[in-house]
Amino acid sequence: MGQTLVEKIISSHSGKTIQQNEIAIVNVDAVMASDTTAPLTIKSFEEMGGTQVWDSSKVVFVIDHAAPAPNERIANLHSLMRDFAKKQGIKLYDAGSGICHQLMVENGHVKPGQLVLGADSHTCTYGALGAFATGVGSTDLAAVLLTGKTWIKVPETIKIQLNGTLQPGVSAKDLILFLVGQLGIDGATYKAIEFTGEAITNLSLDSRLTIANMVIEMGAKAGFVDTIGLELPYEFEPIKADEDAKYESVYAFDVSQLEPQVAIPHSPDNVKPISEVEGSMIQQAFLGSCTNGRLEDLHEAANILKGKRVHPEVRFMIAAASTEVYLQALQDGTAEILTRAGATFLPSGCGPCVGTHLGVPGNDEGIISSTNRNFRGRMGNRNSNVYLSSPAVVAASALFGKITNPKKLLKEAVK
Amino acid sequence: MILTGTAHVYGDNIDTDRIIPGKYTKTLNMQELADHVFEDLDPEFRAKLTAGDILVAGNNFGCGSSREQAPLALKKAGVSIVIARSFARIFYRNAINIGLPIIEIKDHTINDKDQLKVNLSTGEVENVTKSLKYIGSEMPSVMIDIINDGGLVPYLKKRGTYQLV
Numbered sequence A: 001m002g003q004t005l006v007e008k009i010i011s012s013h014s015g016k017t018i019q020q021n022e023i024a025i026v027n028v029d030a031v032m033a034s035d036t037t038a039p040l041t042i043k044s045f046e047e048m049g050g051t052q053v054w055d056s057s058k059v060v061f062v063i064d065h066a067a068p069a070p071n072e073r074i075a076n077l078h079s080l081m082r083d084f085a086k087k088q089g090i091k092l093y094d095a096g097s098g099i100c101h102q103l104m105v106e107n108g109h110v111k112p113g114q115l116v117l118g119a120d121s122h123t124c125t126y127g128a129l130g131a132f133a134t135g136v137g138s139t140d141l142a143a144v145l146l147t148g149k150t151w152i153k154v155p156e157t158i159k160i161q162l163n164g165t166l167q168p169g170v171s172a173k174d175l176i177l178f179l180v181g182q183l184g185i186d187g188a189t190y191k192a193i194e195f196t197g198e199a200i201t202n203l204s205l206d207s208r209l210t211i212a213n214m215v216i217e218m219g220a221k222a223g224f225v226d227t228i229g230l231e232l233p234y235e236f237e238p239i240k241a242d243e244d245a246k247y248e249s250v251y252a253f254d255v256s257q258l259e260p261q262v263a264i265p266h267s268p269d270n271v272k273p274i275s276e277v278e279g280s281m282i283q284q285a286f287l288g289s290c291t292n293g294r295l296e297d298l299h300e301a302a303n304i305l306k307g308k309r310v311h312p313e314v315r316f317m318i319a320a321a322s323t324e325v326y327l328q329a330l331q332d333g334t335a336e337i338l339t340r341a342g343a344t345f346l347p348s349g350c351g352p353c354v355g356t357h358l359g360v361p362g363n364d365e366g367i368i369s370s371t372n373r374n375f376r377g378r379m380g381n382r383n384s385n386v387y388l389s390s391p392a393v394v395a396a397s398a399l400f401g402k403i404t405n406p407k408k409l410l411k412e413a414v415k
Numbered sequence B: 001m002i003l004t005g006t007a008h009v010y011g012d013n014i015d016t017d018r019i020i021p022g023k024y025t026k027t028l029n030m031q032e033l034a035d036h037v038f039e040d041l042d043p044e045f046r047a048k049l050t051a052g053d054i055l056v057a058g059n060n061f062g063c064g065s066s067r068e069q070a071p072l073a074l075k076k077a078g079v080s081i082v083i084a085r086s087f088a089r090i091f092y093r094n095a096i097n098i099g100l101p102i103i104e105i106k107d108h109t110i111n112d113k114d115q116l117k118v119n120l121s122t123g124e125v126e127n128v129t130k131s132l133k134y135i136g137s138e139m140p141s142v143m144i145d146i147i148n149d150g151g152l153v154p155y156l157k158k159r160g161t162y163q164l165v
């Protein structure tokens, strides 16, 4: 019988042919932990009796979630990470370098066909490269540091076929928000997802990362974006599921008529077409995160905001996904356009996404955000209302102080 | 092992941000986690909870982040076991790894304040208040070994690496 992508990758990492619902012990190609999870990982690793990690070249630490440190407690946790990384000879990206998932992809720590674990739920992002990548907790990750292995139950796979071409002003984020709305927050729990179809194979790497990023918002263990048409800075062998692979279910959507989508408070699957929420007031706009903090996202916003100024009652914040992205935005003038439009650039990192510091909203405020989660309290205040959208919707909404469809503005920009 | 306690019942899709908000996760002090458990979901929770009580939820408990601080906070706060109709994947693994017992019961009818008696070895839960019995879903054998060893740290200390039977 044919194999799905996840069956293929798990088979190649366990040394035997394996099928869905079986349990396998697999060799892990790379692991990552952030400043939210690495301190507990170190603690568990030491409690397990670990002294030397199994392979220092395969371990990456990133200080991004609360970076630079907002207080002494976190500063000391950062020091703990630095000390451990130095002692073990492992790569550490320090505060300001960028978001863990962006750095993993940008610096080639993950490649197509690999099996990668991260102590962060959005590790699923690397599925954009055709890698099996999933999030685990700190102790699971510590076990990999010790043994180089983990155990996995091979998931069943949902196939999602996306046909048609997206309208101008509609992006990969709208696509994935739409799908999260369709399948629901636990619609893919314990499952893998394969995305395919012409709407996908035309997309850039940045857009593909956006799609894979949010599969966890449907509960999925991993997502795979078809690698047809994928361009990477190095040669790679495209990996394909077999024609006769067995799927748990198959969905097909024609996305040609899709309008921008918005997830309304307080769940990422609470998704509405923008026409139903247009006009909702916002006081803060955030462009950034591992979902939408890349160059393409900054370009979309600049396209809308060039020569304009955001609404005087809106605080508009941007955190580029990495220093590299920020540098590119500086070089091509995007950062200047956005700054002149009223944006404040935060350090490259998670920024307001996870509510630790930098841009915590006030009571009853509305926030339009290009991030991936709007659970109550996610941005640090349970009494605020977070709406999730594409970068274009964030920019258009910042301009008017209320949720706005970018379509009209894009027409003007074209003229 | 038999556990008995009072049920505290919550709904579906309780995410990890509501179990322990992101702003409190950066610590190695378990008491600091416990002090903020469920803060954005039910600020009264900590006052209501007596050590040994049982947390009961609907579908998809623990969805969202991979933060192990979520089960750690519940454990330190005194929750003896979590029963839910279903669990999000990462939370499920994390709870077992850190030694917080959990049982998935797809069709439970537990109400707030029901008295429960849980047999951890058989996965059987008795609702003493309602005189009903439920049976938990089966777990992969590697998870049962991890539970029996008391979590992933003692499991690996004992065995050195993963073993499948």
Ligand code: SF4
Pocket: A065, A099, A100, A101, A120, A122, A288, A289, A290, A291, A349, A350, A353, A354, A371, A372
């Ligand atoms: S940007 Fe947000 S979702 Fe992404 S890793 Fe950072 S905190 Fe998590």
